Each structure stands twice: as structure tokens, then as C-alpha cells.
Ligand code: GLY
Ligand code: MN
């Protein structure tokens with residue numbers, strides 16, 4: 001027995017020493033895509049400049065447990081690498097050093113033997129070359145031991161550092177060490193006369209620039225390629241199936257937690273790796289809290305339950321909200337509010353055309369909501385409508401749920417949400433028959449030459465269609481588990 005355990009342990013180590021994993025998904029963005037994005041960025045960079053990207057930090061959850069790692073979307077977009085402690089350097093022109101010509105360099109964490117025992121082999125230099133398609137790859141320590149001379153460039157571009165990047169632990173060099181080296185390097189660039197040195201503030205040195213890169217990256221990321229849209233569509237459709245399955249399974253005795261679990265089980269069933277943001281599942285008064293994530297009410301009762309969840313699929317996230325009556329039937333007041341939000345969403349969707357912008361979509365939806373609230377006697381003036389619709393209507397989605405963009409006019413292949421809402425919490429200054437009603441309807445809509453295309457049309461949106469879907473039989477009606485609180489149940 002003991003020999004077997006030891007043997008399988010060694011086999012495990014041997015197996016782990018190979019970087020590419022067998023039997024894992026193959027539909028991630030291709031290395032050609034990431035390469036093309038680096039080329040597009042390079043083409044938009046000022047002459048004689050360099051852009052430096054750092055991987056996201058690991059964030060600590062408690063004691064020696066970290067939150068699940070998630071790569072910085074810019075870093076992922078340009079590299080495909082999902083691991084921490086890495087730096088990507090992109091040069092606007094070819095560099096020649098020691099007879100070698102290159103226009104980019106990737107520095108990756110090369111895992112040590114002990115780290116591999118716990119965490120597996122990781123990508124490393126070999127994987128970055130073979131799987132990610134880079135040619136100029138170094139272990140992270142090269143970034144420190146053989147520092148880049150940034151003083152020879154006219155612009156050194158990077159994104160502002162967050163203040164909470166403080167890492168310890170056994171990985172060396174970790175992100176903190178890489179960033180310290182970078183700061184040391186750029187701080188040694190000679191200062192123009194009479195200027196103070198501060199790499200974290202607005203570019204004190206004309207060479208050091210932590211602003212432009214945001215715009216350049218937004219220019220790229222706000223318009224999706226066909227390859228990206230395929231993954232986004234999948235993420236959105238998975239999220240819609242989650243909504244449909246919950247519509248069928250929902251009953252007044254269901255808790256917010258279980259409702260969330262059904263959505264997320266559907267996500268996993270389709271191979272989605274994460275949720276794109278913490279799932280929002282709120283019944284009754286909780287539906288009026290915009291980003292409610294406690295999700296711990298034990299029974300939805302006869303209230304509305306607002307469900308804002310997005311599967312993340314191969315890095316790309318959906319953002320879909322449906323609001324349904326837990327009983328299966330809208331009350332008169334619930335339906336009046338729901339249908340008003342639906343009309344507002346229709347108006348917003350109609351404005352999702354090339355040349356418009358998110359403000360126009362918001363204005364179109366807002367006008368319907370404000371007028372409707374006044375007509376229902378919930379408000380005394382149009383302006384008071386803001387009290388019940390306190391958020392914007394539209395944002396880009398992509399690698400981030402609120403995706404990077406330059407807030408400009410809509411272009412073909414941009415994808416944004418349309419998500420009006422009305423929220424009337426307990427104690428609002430209106431008849432109490434409206435209280436505890438919170439409704440948001442959120443769809444993910446592609447801008448095309450032929451008008452808007454709703455990627456989330458699969459999930460019923462009209463009040464009548466929702467009620468009809470809720471009449472359907474659910475597989476979860478047959479999903480019986482033992483009652484762990486009673487002896488007989490076990
Ligand atoms: N799920 C967050 C949002 O709708 O913006
Ligand atoms: Mn949204």
C-alpha cells in the first residue's frame with residue numbers, strides 16, 4: 001500500500017513535469033489572435049516607445065489561502081498567459097541586442113521544484129514558446145538581473161500600479177520584485193531640469209507615461225474580432241440557459257443561494273471556468289440593491305427575484321439579468337413595473353446602432369421609465385424618476401464585465417449591455433403597494449451594420465413568456481438530496 005502511494009506520487013510528479021495538459025479545452029483564443037493584438041498595439045504606439053504590462057497580483061483571501069487567480073485582461077488579451085508574476089514588454093520598433101532582433105519580450109515565472117509539487121508545472125519559458133507562440137521568452141529573474149535600459153526610449157508606457165500589490169511567499173521573483181525593478185529602472189531615467197521624480201503620479205517625466213496605454217488598449221478591446229464574438233456568444237448563451245433552467249425550477253420556497261447554485265451549475269455543465277462577476281440573486285427588497293451579492297435569503301416567497309449572472313467562458317464574460325416572480329405569476333403591481341422596464345429596454349435596444357453612443361441608449365430608456373413612473377403615480381415629476389433608476393443603461397462587455405472602451409460612438413462589432421431597471425425599496429416615497437419591487441432586464445447586444453443583434457434573446461424577456469416558461473417541468477424537481485438535519489432523511 002505504502003509503495004503504491006509513493007509510486008503514484010512519483011508518477012504524479014513526472015506527469016506534472018510536462019507543461020501542456022492533456023484533455024483540456026482547446027477553444028481558447030488562439031495564439032495567432034494574441035499575436036495579432038500585439039501587432040495592432042505596436043502599430044498604434046508612438047515612435048521609439050515601449051509598453052510594459054504586468055500580470056495581475058495574487059490576492060490573499062485569508063491566512064495561506066488566496067483568491068482564485070485571474071489574469072489582468074490587457075495582459076491576457078496580448079499574451080494568452082493566465083499566470084502571475086510575469087511581465088510583457090512590447091517595443092514599437094525592432095530592437096537589436098547581441099546580434100538578436102526582437103520587438104517584444106515575455107518574462108514568466110519559472111516554477112521551482114517545491115512549488116510544482118503543490119501547484120503543478122505551470123507554463124514556464126518552454127510553454128510560452130511552444131503553446132503561446134512567443135519567441136523571446138525569459139524567466140522573470142532576467143528582468144531583474146539584466147534590466148532593460150528604459151532611458152533609450154522617448155516614451156515608456158505602462159498602466160498605473162494599484163497600491164495593494166504586496167506579495168510575499170516562496171515564488172521569486174514575484175510580481176512585487178518585478179515592479180520594484182521597473183520602478184528603479186524608470187526612476188533612473190534623467191529628469192528634465194526642475195522636475196520632481198514620481199513614477200506613480202501623472203507623468204512627471206515626459207518619457208514616463210501611465211495614461212496613453214489605456215486609450216490604446218481601449219481602441220483595440222472595444223471592437224471585438226469574430227473569434228472573440230464566438231466566445232462571448234457562447235458565454236451569453238450559457239447564461240441564458242441558466243436563466244431558463246431557474247425559471248422552470250423556481251418556487252416560493254427556493255432560497256437565493258440555491259437559485260444562484262442552479263445558474264452556476266449550468267455554467268459549469270457547459271465548461272465555463274468562472275462567473276464573470278459575483279452573482280447577484282436578490283428576492284423582494286434585495287432585488288432593489290443594485291449589486292446585492294449576499295444571496296442568503298432563505299425563501300423567495302411571492303416576491304420578484306432579480307438574477308444578474310454571467311458565465312465567463314474562455315476569459316470572456318456575459319452579463320445577463322432576468323427578473324421573475326418566484327410564484328410563477330406576476331402580481332398586478334409587479335407586472336406594471338416589469339412591463340415598463342421592458343418597454344424602456346426596447347427603446348434602449350432600438351438606439352443600439354452605429355454612430356449612436358451609450359448616452360443615447362440611456363436617454364431613450366430613461367425617458368420611458370420616467371414617464372411611466374409619473375403615469376403610475378409613483379413619482380410627482382419626471383426628474384424624480386432618477387430615484388428609482390439610479391444607474392446607467394449600457395456598458396461594453398468582453399474580458400471584463402465592464403469592458404475597456406473610449407466612450408465614443410458605436411462601431412460595428414462592439415457589444416454592450418442594455419439594462420434599464422426600476423427599484424422601489426421598502427419605505428420609498430410612494431404607495432407601499434410598490435415597495436420591495438426591483439426589476440432589471442439586461443441583454444447583451446451586438447452592434448452590426450444591419451442593426452442590433454441580441455445575443456441573449458434565448459432567455460425569455462416578455463412577462464408573458466416568462467410566466468409560460470415557468471410552467472414548464474424542471475429536472476430539478478427530481479433532484480432530491482437527503483435531509484441532513486433529520487436521522488430518517490439520511
Ligand atoms: N452585473 C453588473 C452589471 O450589470 O453591470
Ligand atoms: Mn451590466
Ligand code: MN
Nearest residue numbers: 308319320442
Ligand atoms: Mn449585470
